[in-house]
Amino acid sequence: MNLIEELRWRGMLQDMMPGTEEQLQKEMTTAYIGFDPTAESLHIGSLVPILLLVHLQKAGHKPLALVGGATGMVGDPSFKAEERKMLDLDTLQKNVAGIKAQLERFLDFDPAKPNAAEMVNNFDWFQHISFLDFIRDTGKHITVNYMMAKDSVKKRIEGDNGMSFTEFTYQLIQGYDFYHLYTAKNCKLQMGGSDQWGNIVTGTELIRRKASGEAFAFTCPLIKKADGTKFGKTEQGTVWLDPKRTSPYMFYQFWLNTTDVDAESYIKIFTFMEQPEVDELIAKHREAPHLRLLQQRLAKEVTVFIHGEESYEFAVKASSLLFSNDTAELLLSLTEEQLLDVMAGVPQFEVAKTDLEAGKDVVSLLAETGIFPSKGEARKTVQGGGVSMNKNKIEGIDTVINTAALLRDKYILFQKGKKNYYLVKAI
């Protein structure tokens, strides 16, 4: 299977420019994807582009990972209803550095290899280009009519919020990136999410007009859940790749909670498993969905890829402990070390031990530790039967908590809903 066939089978191909497949067959091709430095860490939304680069490199081509130090200063308006907030320079630089560090783990940068991955930052070339030079040398080649016709900006042009010139410029800036990489690094292919199609095509257009060259592109569908909601969010917010932001346990849980329908497509997209094995697994899953073989395998593959074998095993251990039925007794039997081990990925909070010795009502405890943002919310959730302590449901808001609740004389395990655990440590 060649790269394109592979990606097509995996459902990772949306649009493709004619000739792309032939180009990839013809020679080792350099290709790039851009990453937005909107945060210091990548999140699972960026996983697909990363995987595209990995597949590309596996197929013998040369991947370039571009971090958008310059484009990040402008903000991509594609399909967005509103203008984005501008990031200040310091944050931007920090973000670029953070993202760079993460990307380095997933691609092979070994310079001895002909198709070694490379990292580039578009700030490096944009910082030397003056505004006047840019509009004369580059802006001349593209008409505003062409830029406005893009679907990606339609929402803003027809919408109620307008679009600043700054944001409108974005596609030209990104287009220039492609042009620059084409001339500087013989990069002939750009990939990205399907929302990037408009920006990417502006790049190939620029290459055609300014350099009389031919460049190619393909995009990957944006990942959505079957119910149409946004992929990559949980109750806790974004799922990050950085274990300090989203613990491997939470990360594992995210994948484990995938719905049946989604799991079938995710296993193709997010793992490197091959077709026969995937087909077999899906068949098994359809026969006995309650065993959730598919979700478990998916969670395993992705967690191992991002966090490694060891973290995965911790996550499984913690999950089985927290979700087994007789956990209430089990909790009591754990040693402190085991307890902490299991709770490694669970958010932790502290209380003064003296408060517990005096006895403290649940509501205050939950709010003051920060498990709940306010007393009101803590109260309402407790009243709705949504909070458990050490795996036993808290019955009323008058419940007073004292040192008797402490596990190993030190910890209390709170639970909001079924899946959200919080460990409180008495100090």
Added chain:
RNA sequence: GGGCAGGUUCCAGAGCGGCCAAAUGGGGCGGACUGUAAAUCCGCUGACUACGUCUUCAUAGGUUCGAAUCCUAUCCUGCCCA
């Protein structure tokens, strides 16, 4: 620069002097069911020292016993004209 329409709680969007912490929908959270799934049903959704009090309807002033609702100025947005 001129004219017009707007800026409401997470979002969309009602309200247009007291009955407004603000309809309705979406989202979110929680409960039941289940497979840590989907669908469905139910509850909650500004804060607090909580049958009451406090801070909210772009911002700052003003009118009034009383304003999200009226007036003035400012800022922001859209549309149209120049």
